[in-house]
Amino acid sequence: MSDNLAFWLSYLTNGKHLTWYASFQFTIFAALAGGMLAVIFGLAGATLKNSRFFALRLIGSTYSSIVRGVPDVLFFLFFPLAFEQAVEWFMASQVCTPETLAAQSATWPPCKEANWFLGTPEYLILASVSLGLVYGAFATNVIHGAMRSVPQGQLEAARAYGMSATQVLWRVHIRQMWVYALPGLSNVWMLIVKATSLLSLLQIADIVLWADRLGAPNYLSAVGLVHDDWRWRYYLVLFVFYILVTFASEKAFGALMNRAGRGILSEARS
């Protein structure tokens, strides 16, 4: 029995497993950063949609209607690559000389100096921005609707007491908007959490990639077959992780709702 325990302890703390555990931070970082950016893009998009100027309204509604329809997997593949190549193209126009252009045998980048090497941190940031852009379009719609739900009379009262447009927006309008936006934003957040399982598409060695690798039949020539196909067990761990995240999110959104709804949702508790 103790042998068994010792085996499992050492198996579960071997280098690959430790790397797997560490890779949870990528998923959590991408979810949090993506979520934050989605809210920021959502606020910006909703403000554009509410703008007095037609051109700005057009940008806002184009963003929320077009980007919502793009599959997140596709955007995940498209945006970081397009961004990387755009940077490289710009760099090439700055640093490449005829000699280096001639020396380059590959088709891209134009010259070696213009190459932009992306590591995990860079990809992680690009992934977060992609998540923020895609789900910010959903958040735009959620926040836009929530802004319209705030009672007009209270905005009018704020104007009648001499508040500037900016003061009305931040002190009354956005402050009260959260109550109406949070249920929708919690949906968007759950979609973002789910989309974090796509990180491996961007060469990030994330939890899904490692579960795949660790669960595959493990054959060492010195030992023989360590284990056969264990992938479902590893996937099960991911299930449990995502369920725990869901549970924690529900709690967090409940607390946020209580905070944002103070006074507005408190009739029942008076």
Added chain:
Amino acid sequence: MAQAAAANAEKLPVVAIRDLHKSFGALEVLKGISFVACEGEVVSLIGSSGSGKSTLLRCINMLEVPDSGSVSIDGEEIKLSGDAPHRQIADERQIRRIRSELGMVFQSFNLWAHLTILQNVMEAPLIVQKRDRSEVEAEARAMLDKVGIGEKADAYPAQLSGGQQQRAAIARALCINPRVMLFDEPTSALDPELEVEVLRVIKVLADEGRTMVLVTHDMEFARSVSDRVIFLHQGAIEEEGTPDQVFDATQSARLKQFLNAAKHD
């Protein structure tokens, strides 16, 4: 009352409205209205629904921008630019400064739901007038005591009855030290038994000699509180005078009809 009106004739006009016109689309709501409210005077606007009395009141602080005509507060004309229907406020700074001296009380209270009663009362003095917090808080508490809801300072608006909410809204208007109080049908959303407590507060303010413009459906109250009553009919002033003149020596046939109908409410 007659002496009061005579005394007022020598005082400065605090609100002066000249030849106000306003249309919503094809509907002409105000057809050239002029009146003044002098220092310490209580002017009531009466008339049936759709007579334009609320729109007129909302033009005083430019919540509605009139198509033509002018509004002056303490002799300072509010600057407007452009032509109807795109006439707009020309000077944001000016209108914010003027609005910060006009205490508006709405039919539906319009307290800020996310703030406590005390925070509601302190908001404009702190944020717009940028006054000192401790001074504002002392004054806000005094105002809440004055309207009789001092013990509700830390409650949220939704936890109060309609009458209490409206009194809180009056305290909010008082706390900006307004030059004029503007009341837009302050008791129309209230049950009769809650109406009384709000009317009592407004009466106290009138007796203190505050300048007030009041839109109301309550003829008894208009009579008891006003120095001058203006009857609006289809966007024009049909009759105006002291309460005694308007209610007891009625000239206009339309006003007679209106007052008769009001009695049977």
